[in-house]
Amino acid sequence: MSLESLMGGPLRVVNLGLELFAEELRAEGAEVVHVDWRPPAGGNPRLARLLEGLEELDRRED
């Protein structure tokens, strides 16, 4: 469903990262919500990977 709506309808976008892309998409008439994203685990990539592993375990258990 989502893929068909992407190719055949208007874009409805969640933007994470460069806010510039959200600005450009809005200018094109797309509906955009920009996430005020911050790096997880205080920006420490190693801790973030561990956190990701824990989240994955948690998801599988659910």
Added chain:
Amino acid sequence: MALRSIVLPSFYQDSVALMRVAQALRGGEGVREAAALMGTPSNHGILAQAGLASVVIEKAGPNDLILAVLADSGSIAEEALAEAQELLFRRRAPAVPGTAASPRSLDAALRLLPGANLAAISVPGPFAKREAMRALRSGLNVFLFSDNVPVEAEVELKREALARGLLCMGPDCGTAYLNGTPVGFANVVPRGRVGIVAASGTGLQAVACRLAGLGEGISHGIGVGGRDLTARVGGAMTFLVLDLLKRDPRTEIIVLISKPPEAEVLAPLERALAEMGKPAVVCCLGAKPPAKSTARWVETLEDAAQAAAALLKRAPWAPRPFSDPEDVRSRLARLQGGARLGSLLGLYTGGTLAHEAHLLLEPLLGRIPYNEERGDSPHRIVDLGDDAYTVGKPHPMLDPGARAEWVRRAGGAGEAGVLLLDLVLGKAAHADPAKALSEAVRAARADAAKGGRVLHAVASVVGTERDPQGMAGQIRRLEEAGVEVLPSNAEACRLLALLLKPGLAGRMPEEAS
């Protein structure tokens, strides 16, 4: 001279926002040097090198924002810091007008935008997989701009996407046109009959722009990531997109742009193309065309656009080295002037264009080291958009400063005789990239002349007149700085080869000689 700095704790900003703040800081009168950076270990190194380190900032971590200014006086520096903070706080406006604050997570964003169909993700590479996976699991297609994403992560993401019938464009996907809407770095091109599947960004941009110049438009343009046709990734997204384009009534013809498919993927790719029921043009840069193919295989991005346009018009077409041989002859006569030109330095912002240049020029000039490769060669081609040059920094299409620095250095102690350049216009790209580039070329040429050397510059521009920067004005700026601007990257490469080795004329078809 006074140094002032401040740390804004837990104040994460993306690289483009930081670039804008740093530029505003540097523009102030009496400001000698300034920085706006997150406190990552590598950024602490950069600050120290720039003479901006101080005890105030030494404890700042990766989520803490550092502002530092070196100015003629303490009051100028303090004023600049205050202005930068005001700019930053003003930027933090709500994502949706009328709401209190921006959502801090994908889930919160989805509550604000039910029915979302795409996640555009450009967070730093180490964090990209987590966000992309969450988006896929929430039923969103993904446009993954982030680079420095390991191939294992890519495989997992694409497996998840396929299982859910979703697109995962990227990683390192710079450009897409989805149902007429440009996403990422994209030029203003008309809609039309050509469906493009491309590895990443500039290849798609270059072909879409040339098609526009030939009076044709695109139905969809979808980036799949530079590794999609490797055995490891197995063409996961390429096959999905080909199937989409096969069923898409707007699409009359397909253009596929990629690095060469690995052997395991080539046979299924050929099968998929044969079953399209629509003509296909394949530009797999550096690939040897298979002995038998239903698709038209071409060597360059320019040829891909030309071949597609000819197929649509049902007109005969054959590749030509130069679109205007007479013009090339007169440029050569003007530029050669008996001077020894030495070596080539290619400085690219578009990865696919850099790769194409490397493939076209090595057979003509001999071995050319690429990026950080070392080798016994006077020449070098550098893709400044490569992962290695963009960690923690905006892409060079957004921030022309880093390349301008390389160009300037080539004028001083460098050995370069000819610079080979690209300029990529379009949405999300820098508002006036030709300005920084032409100023740098001017300075480099003047420096070279002081040392008794001649430095030429040859370039091509990817863009359209409808792009925000305007194609003609950008070309004019470059030409005023003495840059030779050719209609395509391939032609720029061939002109450069003839400049460095006039004897090659015999190896290019008669038109150039």
